[in-house]
Amino acid sequence: MPRQPSRSTSWSIASCPRSRSSPRPAARTTPKATSWPWASPSPSPTPSASSSTPPTSCDRLAPVPDIVATLRAAGCVFAEEEAELILAAADTPEQLAAMVGRRAAGEPLEQVVGWAEFCGLRIAVDPGVFVPRRRTEFLVEQAREVTPVGAVVVDLCCGTGALGRALSAAAPVGALHAADLDPAAVACARRNLAEAATVHQGDLFDALPAELRGRVDVLLANVPYVPTAEIALLPTEARDHEARLALDGGSDGLAVLRRVAAGAGDWLRPGGHLLFETSERQVARAVAVVTTAGLTATVAVDEDLDATVVLAAR
Numbered sequence: 465m466p467r468q469p470s471r472s473t474s475w476s477i478a479s480c481p482r483s484r485s486s487p488r489p490a491a492r493t494t495p496k497a498t499s500w501p502w503a504s505p506s507p508s509p510t511p512s513a514s515s516s517t518p519p520t521s522c523d524r525l526a527p528v529p530d531i532v533a534t535l536r537a538a539g540c541v542f543a544e545e546e547a548e549l550i551l552a553a554a555d556t557p558e559q560l561a562a563m564v565g566r567r568a569a570g571e572p573l574e575q576v577v578g579w580a581e582f583c584g585l586r587i588a589v590d591p592g593v594f595v596p597r598r599r600t601e602f603l604v605e606q607a608r609e610v611t612p613v614g615a616v617v618v619d620l621c622c623g624t625g626a627l628g629r630a631l632s633a634a635a636p637v638g639a640l641h642a643a644d645l646d647p648a649a650v651a652c653a654r655r656n657l658a659e660a661a662t663v664h665q666g667d668l669f670d671a672l673p674a675e676l677r678g679r680v681d682v683l684l685a686n687v688p689y690v691p692t693a694e695i696a697l698l699p700t701e702a703r704d705h706e707a708r709l710a711l712d713g714g715s716d717g718l719a720v721l722r723r724v725a726a727g728a729g730d731w732l733r734p735g736g737h738l739l740f741e742t743s744e745r746q747v748a749r750a751v752a753v754v755t756t757a758g759l760t761a762t763v764a765v766d767e768d769l770d771a772t773v774v775l776a777a778r
């Protein structure tokens with residue numbers, strides 16, 4: 465079963481619930497060396513592995529016990545589920561060995577297998593790019609409620625582009641623009657959004673075409689919100705494998721939000737909404753940030769997902 469969010473963990477980003485297909489480790493120990501049946505220099509016991517014939521599903525399952533043992537030794541609580549996902553993602557024995565090695569060394573499962581489930585969609589996740597969290601599905605749910613037919617939607621700080629893609633799948637979006645400062649995120653979002661959106665690279669609103677000014681109905685902005693000093697408290701998966709730019713919200717965690725709130729009024733249509741995620745601990749200050757910027761805030765909470773979302777209307 466997926467790990468449940470812990471109320472006592474100081475940073476929700478570190479303890480987000482995951483889908484069944486994105487099981488998460490709870491702890492990690494030093495990885496142990498192992499030998500892989502498919503990667504072994506010795507002749508394989510299965511004919512398919514020693515010939516050019518593609519392996520059958522039975523052959524593919526042959527290394528499972530070794531993989532599970534390695535993942536478990538590395539601290540992966542959902543070792544069986546992860547082994548199945550890694551097996552499904554690997555095309556060759558060499559890839560399989562490399563993926564298991566990366567996972568055992570602490571890389572997020574989603575970056576290893578190359579995808580995450582988000583709002584029932586399979587979202588491509590490249591190495592180094594922020595892994596979309598299950599809790600953020602609540603932001604999309606809230607956005608759907610305020611998305612008019614033919615809406616102009618912007619997914620600012622888009623990462624993989626998961627939010628924009630999920631909202632487009634669930635609501636009558638007319639035009640979708642996504643933007644991020646990180647070139648790796650932009651490339652990943654272009655793959656996920658393809659023709660469904662125009663993906664721009666640049667610093668917040670600077671990335672957007674000027675003609676969108678005053679025309680945006682829904683501004684999704686899952687900005688980084690971890691206070692700088694608390695990044696060190698995040699699990700190594702996030703700290704070492706997601707870009708610092710994706711996590712660091714400045715000294716109080718609200719620095720990027722302040723800049724987004726200050727610009728939102730210029731880009732939103734009257735009646736349009738800015739939606740962002742925050743933590744329970746930050747929500748009062750986050751609401752003050754958007755009201756100071758002239759927006760009207762409503763807070764929505766999902767206890768099960770441990771998600772807090774602010775809807776700020778122009």
Ligand SMILES: C[S@@+](CC[C@H](N)C(=O)[O-])C[C@H]1O[C@@H](n2cnc3c(N)ncnc32)[C@H](O)[C@@H]1O
Pocket residue numbers: 594595596597600620621622623624625626627643644645646649666667668686687688689707709710711720
């Ligand atoms: C918390 S991640 C969210 C990614 C994605 N929206 C999601 O929820 O999965 C924050 C994203 O903001 C981007 N970012 C940080 N500062 C930015 C800036 N000044 N301009 C544009 N993007 C920025 C990061 O590169 C990262 O992809």
